[in-house]
Amino acid sequence: MxxxxxxxxxxxxxxxxxxxxxxxxxxxxxxxxxxxxxxxxxxxxxxxxxxxxxxxxxxxxxxxxxxxxxxxxxxxxxxxxxxNNFTDREPQLDRKLEDADSLEWVEKIINQLPEQLQVLIQLRDVEQYEFEEIAKIVNMNETAIRVALSRARKKIRESMVNAHSYGIR
Amino acid sequence: MELDKIENILEKYFQGETTIAEENQLKEYFSSSDVAQHLEQYKPIFGYFSQVKQQKSTQEIPLKTKKRNVAWLSIAASVVVLLGVGTYLFVSEKNAAQPVAQSELGTYDDPEEALKATQKALALLSNNVNVGIESVQYINEYEQSKNKIFKQ
Known part of the structure; x- marks a missing residue:
């Protein structure tokens, strides 16, 4: 080669x-x-x-x-x-500013997850690998991956909801 | 439009049961401008995933350089070794030409003296061999007593 x-x-x-x-x-x-x-x-x-x-x-x-x-x-x-290298260079500043802020939130929340879950989120939600492929990469079975992924996503949701409704409830 | 459908997929998403196609549907929905009020909070999550995927590594892959270094290193090392062996052989060749070795081997000029020294050396050798034989003779004892017990 x-x-x-x-x-x-x-x-x-x-x-x-x-x-x-x-x-x-x-x-x-x-x-x-x-x-x-x-x-x-x-x-x-x-x-x-x-x-x-x-x-x-x-x-x-x-x-x-x-x-x-x-x-x-x-x-x-x-x-x-x-x-924090995820800055956005698109127009519509006011809207984008707010968005960038919440994107940073997501980033922070994901960074707080255990590494194993971070890997899964990265492979599935960002890179969009099929479960079969993820199983090969992380050496877990598909059911375990689904369960772990569900846990990770719910944690992200929970933290996002807390952040979103901060000061309201 | 299909708000029900989106909510459905979203629920499945959090259970870890969506397919790639369904996840793409979610991404598409949440990147559009009319996201339902009560789903607004999920927007950043999917926005983030799409954005992170845009990142690219800007670095070149340094393949040849590292490989080269190793190759050059081995060439340099072998040159050094060759030089060392070469000079050693060269120097020892020079030394061998002189009859220095003879005086260092313990040669005797006088035959009488030589005979004595040889006898002494042989005596030492035979003594040591005898010591060896003595201890082997114990084994014979064992053999005898074994034959007494196990009679054939």
Missing amino acids: NQNVFIELVNPFKDKVFRLAKRLLTSTEEAEDATQEVMVKLWNKKENLNDYNNVEALAMTMTKNYCLDQLKSKRAGNLQIVH
Whole structure:
């Protein structure tokens, strides 16, 4: 496998790897590093890549594990820095400002979920993988994934409702 | 329009039972401008999902560089090793040309002296061999007593 073939193979899911890394890690830079790391690991495996029937799932699994390892090694020492790179550059300022604010809320709420649930939300609600694929990536069965996902979504809803009706009730 | 339907899907969504198509329907509905008042609170959730998906990694994948480094490193290492072996062989070749080795091997010039030294060395050797045999002889004892007990 030469470089071009590899790039072509990797390109469709490179951004997904990046977004999953960004979901779990705290800054864009860290996520970029993680993406790079995963890609280089894949590249080093290139002779065996044909043995895997789903390279994308493999990459996502590697990303998940890599990020969780990173978090484990850092959790002891480092302070978490919350990134807010989700700013919107569209017009209709007044409306958008309010929206951006609530989008940030969602982000904060999701960041407070346990990592396992964050991964599931990322894979399902953002990347829209089928349950079958998620099962391969996180190595859980589909029922367990559905249950966990339902729990995560309900938690998000609960926190959103609280935030939405803050001061009313 | 199909508010009932949306509420239905939404309920399923929170149970984790929606399909991708249904989730897309939700996303579409909540990104439109006329979201029912009581569902307004879900708007940011779906908006957020769509927005996050726009993010892209801007970095290039540094494939060749890392690989190259390893290759160069191994080439450099083998050059160093070759140089080391080469100089060692070169130097030892030079040394071998001189008859230094002879004096270091403990050679005797006087035959009498040589005989004595050889005898001494052989005696030492045979002594040590005898020590070995002595301890092996115990085994014979075992063999005898074993034969006494287990008579064939």
